Amino acid sequence: xxxxxxxxxxxxxxxxxxxxxxxxxxxxxxxxxxxxxxxxxxxxxxxxxxxxxxxxxxxxxxxxxxxxxxxxxxxxxxxxxxxxxxxxxxxxxxxxxxxxxxxxxxxxxxxxxxxxxxxxxxxxxxxxxxxxxxxxxxxxxxxxxxxxxxxxxxxxxxxxxxxxxxxxxxxxxxxxxxxxxxxxxxxxxxxxxxxxxxxxxxxxxxxxxxxxxxxxxxxxxxxxxxxxxxxxxxxxxxxxxxxxxxxxxxxxxxxxxxxxxxxxxxxxxxxxxxxxxxxxxxxxxxxxxxxxxxxxxxxxxxxxxxxxxxxxxxxxxxxxxxxxxxxxxxxxxxx
Amino acid sequence: xxxxxxxxxxxxxxxxxxxxxxxxxxxxxxxxxxxxxxxxxxxxxxxxxxxxxxxxxxxxxxxxxxxxxxxxxxxxxxxxxxxxxxxxxxxxxxxxxxxxxxxxxxxxxxxxxxxxxxxxxxxxxxxxxxxxxxxxxxxxxxxxxxxxxxxxxxxxxxxxxxxxxxxxxxxxxxxxxxxxxxxxxxxxxxxxxxxxxxxxxxxxxxxxxxxxxxxxxxxxxxxxxxxxxxxxxxxxxxxxxxxxxxxxxxxxxxxxxxxxxxxxxxxxxxxxxxxxxxxxxxxxxxxxxxxxxxxxxxxxxxxxxxxxxxxxxxxxxxxxxxxxxxxx
Numbered sequence: 288x289x290x291x292x293x294x295x296x297x298x299x300x301x302x303x304x305x306x307x308x309x310x311x312x313x314x315x316x317x318x319x320x321x322x323x324x325x326x327x328x329x330x331x332x333x334x335x336x337x338x339x340x341x342x343x344x345x346x347x348x349x350x351x352x353x354x355x356x357x358x359x360x361x362x363x364x365x366x367x368x369x370x371x372x373x374x375x376x377x378x379x380x381x382x383x384x385x386x387x388x389x390x391x392x393x394x395x396x397x398x399x400x401x402x403x404x405x406x407x408x409x410x411x412x413x414x415x416x417x418x419x420x421x422x423x424x425x426x427x428x429x430x431x432x433x434x435x436x437x438x439x440x441x442x443x444x445x446x447x448x449x450x451x452x453x454x455x456x457x458x459x460x461x462x463x464x465x466x467x468x469x470x471x472x473x474x475x476x477x478x479x480x481x482x483x484x485x486x487x488x489x490x491x492x493x494x495x496x497x498x499x500x501x502x503x504x505x506x507x508x509x510x511x512x513x514x515x516x517x518x519x520x521x522x523x524x525x526x527x528x529x530x531x532x533x534x535x536x537x538x539x540x541x542x543x544x545x546x547x548x549x550x551x552x553x554x555x556x557x558x559x560x561x562x563x564x565x566x567x568x569x570x571x572x573x574x575x576x577x578x579x580x581x582x583x584x585x586x587x588x589x590x591x592x593x594x595x596x597x598x599x600x601x602x603x604x605x606x607x608x609x610x611x612x613x614x615x616x617x618x619x620x621x622x
Numbered sequence: 623x624x625x626x627x628x629x630x631x632x633x634x635x636x637x638x639x640x641x642x643x644x645x646x647x648x649x650x651x652x653x654x655x656x657x658x659x660x661x662x663x664x665x666x667x668x669x670x671x672x673x674x675x676x677x678x679x680x681x682x683x684x685x686x687x688x689x690x691x692x693x694x695x696x697x698x699x700x701x702x703x704x705x706x707x708x709x710x711x712x713x714x715x716x717x718x719x720x721x722x723x724x725x726x727x728x729x730x731x732x733x734x735x736x737x738x739x740x741x742x743x744x745x746x747x748x749x750x751x752x753x754x755x756x757x758x759x760x761x762x763x764x765x766x767x768x769x770x771x772x773x774x775x776x777x778x779x780x781x782x783x784x785x786x787x788x789x790x791x792x793x794x795x796x797x798x799x800x801x802x803x804x805x806x807x808x809x810x811x812x813x814x815x816x817x818x819x820x821x822x823x824x825x826x827x828x829x830x831x832x833x834x835x836x837x838x839x840x841x842x843x844x845x846x847x848x849x850x851x852x853x854x855x856x857x858x859x860x861x862x863x864x865x866x867x868x869x870x871x872x873x874x875x876x877x878x879x880x881x882x883x884x885x886x887x888x889x890x891x892x893x894x895x896x897x898x899x900x901x902x903x904x905x906x907x908x909x910x911x912x913x914x915x916x917x918x919x920x921x922x923x924x925x926x927x928x929x930x931x932x933x934x935x936x937x938x939x940x941x942x943x944x945x946x947x948x949x950x
Contacts, residue, residue, distance in 0.1 A: 381892060382638040382928030387711055387720035388693065389649040391636065394718075394928075396892055436718060440893040480716035 289525040289550045290583065293502050296469040298422055302619055303573070303587050303612045304355045306552070308506055308528065309426050309474065310367075310592030311360035312601055317341045321365070338362045339414060346418040348602065353609045356470055357423045359415035361594070367428045367474060368395060368436040370407075375455065377401035381438060395437040397448055403455040406462045413466055425468035429475040429505070430456050430495065431488040436477060446487040453491035457499075464501050472504040473524070476591075479507060482514045493523050504528050504552060508591065517545040528552035530590030542579050551580055554590025555611075556604045561596070563603040569611035582619060587612050623908060624915035625946065626683040627939045630838070630860075630889060630923050631755040631805065632695070633673050633688030637929030645669050645690070666691055671747040676933060678750050681940025684801060684917065686753050687744035689925070694721035695757045695805065696765045703786050704731040709767065715807060715841045717890070717926060724766040726779060732786035735793045742797055753801040754794050755838070759783035759822045760815065761808040777818055784822040788829045795831035803836040803860070807922075810842025810865075820854050827855045836860055836883060840922040845869050852879055857913060862921040863903065864888050873907035881913030887939055889920035892931040900942045901949075908946075918943050 293300060313321070317337050324334045345360035364370040372378040372395035379398045383391040408427055416423040430452035434445060442448035463471055473495060478488055496503050503524040512519075512529065519527060527549050555572040556564055569587075576585055587608060593601040636646045644665055652662040670690050677685040692698035694714065701708045705728035711720040737754060745752045763780040773779045791802055804826065809819050819837075827835055837854060840862035844851065848869065851859050860883030861869055873882065884907070886900050908916060918939050924932040 382930050383636060384718075384928055385634065385636075385925055386718060387722075389646060391646065435716075438892040440891070480713075 289502065292525060293469075296500065296502060298469050298502070300355055302582060302616055303585055305609060305612055306354060306356035306424065306586060306588045307349070307358050307605070308554075308558075308589055308592045309358050309361055309424075309472065310364070310594035311345050311358075311362075312594055312596055312598050313362060314341050314344065314598065317362060335363075342411070342415055343418055346415055346423075349605075350419060350421065352602065352605050353613075354605065355421065357415070357419055357421050358426060359411050359423060361426070361592070363411055366392065367476075368433050369393070371428055371433060372437060374404050374407050375401055376404060377441070378437070395433075397434075397437050397439045397441045399441055401448075401452055401455050403458040406466075407459055409459075409462045409466050412463060412468055416467070422470055423468070424504070425460070425463035425466075425471040425501070427456065427459055427463075427471075427473060429473040429478075430491045431484075432475050432477040435480065445484065449487055449491050450494065453494035457495045460495055460499060460501070464499050469501055470504065471501045472506055472528070474506045476506070476508040478505075478519075479512060479515050482518075485515050485518045489518070489521050489523075496523050502526070506552075506591075513541065516541050520545060520548055524549065526550040526552055526586060528554065528586075528588065530554035538579055547580055547584070550584045550586060551576065552586040552588050555587055556589035556593075556608055558589050558591045558593050558596060561600060563600060564607055566607045566611040566614070569608050570615065573611065573615060623911065625904075625908060625943055626915045626917050627681060627936075627943045628684035628753060628883065628917040628919045629677050629682055629686045629688075629936065630883075630885065630920045631686055631689060631803065632692070632923030632925035633677070633686065633690070634925055634927060634929040634932050635669060635673075635688065635690050639929070642929060667743060667747075670744055674744055674748040674750075674752070677936060678748065680933060680936035681944075682936060683750060684753050685744075685748055685750045686755060687740055689755065689923070691740055694719075695923075696762060697722040697724060699736055699756055699787075699790075700724040700762050700766065700783075702733070702736045703783075704733050705729045705772070705782075706766070712765065715811075717841075719926060721765065724762070725769050726766050726773060727769050729772055730779065730782040730786060732789040735797075736790060738790075738793050738797045741794055741799055745798070751800055753803055753836075754799045755803040755805060756787065756790065758804040758806040758819065758837075759787055759826075760819045761806050764808040764812070776815075780818055780822060784825050787822075788826050791826050791833070791835075792829035792831070795829070795833040799833050801836060802830060802833050803838050804856075805838045805840075807839060807841045810839055810844055810847070813847050816847055816850055824855045834858060838883065840885060840889075841865070845872055848872055849876065852876075854880075857881060858883055858917070860917075860919070861885050864890070864921045870903040870907045874910050877910040877912065879912050881916045882907070882911050883917040883919050884908075885919050885921035886942075887918075887920040887935050889922040889924050889935070890926045892927060894931075894934060894938055895942075897938075897942050897945050901946060904942070904946060918946075 323329045341362040349357045377399045380393040434449040504526040505524045506528040553576040648665045651657045673688045709723040712723040834857040836858040837856045838860035843865045858881040862885045
C-alpha cells in the first residue's frame with residue numbers, strides 16, 4: 288500500500304528498506320564547541336561550521352555503511368523538544384527540573400500563543416540532502432510530545448495546547464515538503480504515556496499531515512503499546528516505527544485481532560546497550576517480525592536514536608544491521 | 623473542620639538562585655572522593671534545613687524533609703531492605719522522571735530503621751511538624767521485578783514489603799512522628815487490587831501508635847474508588863484533584879468520615895492557580911468532611927517543578943487557606 292505511495296513520490300526502495308531513527312553521537316570536537324558556545328567563548332558561525340562538518344561526516348558514513356534512507360543526525364540539536372521550544376515564540380525556559388539522579392534540565396513553559404517562527408529544520412534538511420543522492424528524511428518532534436514535555440501556563444488544557452502546536456508544526460511540515468522532502472518522520476515518544484489522550488493526539492496528527500505530499504513515519508517508543516495498539520492504527524501516517532523486537536507481548540494475537548494496516552519499522556538494535564548486536568541477532572529479530580507481517584511492509588532500523596552510543600558503537604551496530612539485511616534480501620530474491 | 627497547609631512530599635533539591643546548587647555540585651565531588659561522606663552529609667543536612675525553613679516561611683503548618691536524601695520514591699526504601707537489589711532506570715508513571723527499579727532476589731526483610739534518622743534530623747531544625755512520607759507496599763511491589771523462586775505472585779511480595787513498612791512505621795512513631803504518609807499511586811492504575819492495599823494498611827495501621835496515617839493517591843482519578851477508600855483504616859485520604867475533576871462534588875454529595883488532603887494545587891505544572899479557582903472546590907467539599915485536620919496541599923510531590931515555582935505554589939496554598947478562613 289505505502290510502497291505505491293513512495294513510488295508515486297519518486298522513491299524506489301529495496302525490500303527491507305533500512306534507516307535510522309534520527310540522532311547520532313556528536314563527534315568530540317562538536318561536543319567541545321557546544322560547551323564553548325554555551326559559555327559564549329565562540330561565535331554561532333563557528334559552531335554552525337562544525338555542525339555542518341559533523342552532518343557531512345554522518346551522511347558520508349551512512350552511505351558507506353549502505354543505509355537506504357538517511358538522516359541528518361541532529362548535530363544541531365541538544366534536546367528534541369528544547370530545540371523547537373527555543374525557536375518558537377510562545378515558549379520560555381523554566382528553572383532547572385530534576386530528571387533522575389543528579390541530572391537536571393530546563394523544561395519549556397508555554398506562556399503565550401505558540402507560533403511557527405519560519406523554517407526550523409528545512410535548512411539542515413537541504414544541506415544534508417545536498418550531500419547525497421539517497422533520500423534524507425525530514426524530521427521533527429510531534430505536537431503531543433512537545434506539549435507533554437512542556438509546562439503549560441497559557442492554554443486551558445492539554446488538548447488545546449497540543450492542537451495549537453499541531454497547527455504550527457504543520458507549517459514546518461509544509462515547508463519541508465515544499466523544499467522537496469518526500470519522507471518525513473514525526474517523533475512522538477510521549478504518545479503512549481496517557482492512553483486516554485490518544486484521541487486528541489490522533490486529531491493533532493491529522494492537523495500535521497493531512498493532504499501533504501509525503502510518506503509519513505511516526506516514531507513512538509514502546510510504552511503501553513498493548514493498550515493503544517488498535518487506536519494507533521488510526522494515526523494518519525504510512526509507517527509506524529516501534530521498538531517491537533524486545534516485546535514480550537503477544538503481538539501475533541494483537542495483529543490477528545486488529546490487522547496491521549501500515550508499514551512497520553522494526554527497531555532491531557537496542558540503542559541503550561553498548562553491546563553490538565551480531566548479524567544473527569538482527570536476523571532473528573527481523574524473522575520474528577516476518578512472522579507477524581509480510582516482508583513487503585517491513586522497514587529495518589534501530590529502536591531509537593543512537594546519540595547515546597559512541598561513534599564506533601553506532602557504526603558497528605549499523606554495519607551488522609545492514610549485513611543481516613543484505614543476506615535476507617539475497618534469500619528473498621532466491622525464494 | 624480544621625484546615626492545615628501541608629507540603630505533599632518531595633521538594634526541588636536545587637534551584638537557580640544563589641547558593642542553591644551546592645548539592646548538585648556535591649554529588650560528583652563525593653563520587654570522585656573530593657569531599658568526605660561526612661562533608662557530603664553536612665551539605666545534605668544544610669539543604670534540608672534550608673528547605674524546611676523555606677516551607678515554614680511560605681506559611682505551611684506541616685512540612686517535609688523534601689526527600690532530599692532520596693534517589694527516587696522507590697529505590698530509597700526498597701534498596702535498603704534485605705533481598706532487594708537495584709536495577710536500571712524506569713520511567714515513573716507518565717512523568718519525565720526516572721526511578722531505579724528494585725529487583726527482588728530473596729525474601730524481603732527489614733534490616734533496621736531507614737527513615738528514622740532522616741525524620742529526627744529534619745524535625746530538629748524545623749519550626750513546624752515534619753510529616754514523614756514513604757511509598758506503600760503495593761506501589762513498591764508494582765515497580766519491582768521478581769527474580770528467583772521466592773515469590774510466586776505480587777500479593778506475596780506486597781505482604782513482605784508490608785511487613786517491612788510496619789516495622790518502619792513503628793520505629794517512626796516511636797521516634798515521635800505524628801503524621802505518616804503512605805503513597806500508593808499505583809493503586810489508581812489497578813483499582814481492582816485496592817483490596818490488597820486495604821489489607822496492607824490494616825497491618826501497617828496496627829503499628830502506628832498515636833501517629834496519624836495518611837494514604838496519598840495521585841497520578842490518576844480516585845473518584846471511582848472514593849466510596850471504597852472510605853472503608854480504609856487510615857485517618858486521612860489524599861487525592862490528586864488534577865486527575866479527579868469531579869471529586870469535590872463527590873465529597874460534597876457523599877461526605878467523608880476521613881480527613882481529606884486536598885491536592886488542589888498542581889504539582890506538575892508551573893501555572894499558578896488563582897485563589898478564586900481553588901476556593902469554590904474547597905468550599906463545597908470541606909464542610910462535608912468529618913475527619914480533622916484536613917490539609918490543603920499539592921496534587922503530588924513538588925520535585926517535578928523548578929524550585930522558584932515550587933516555592934510560589936507553597937505560598938499560594940497558604941494564601942488560599944488564609945482567604946478561606948477569612949471568608950469564614
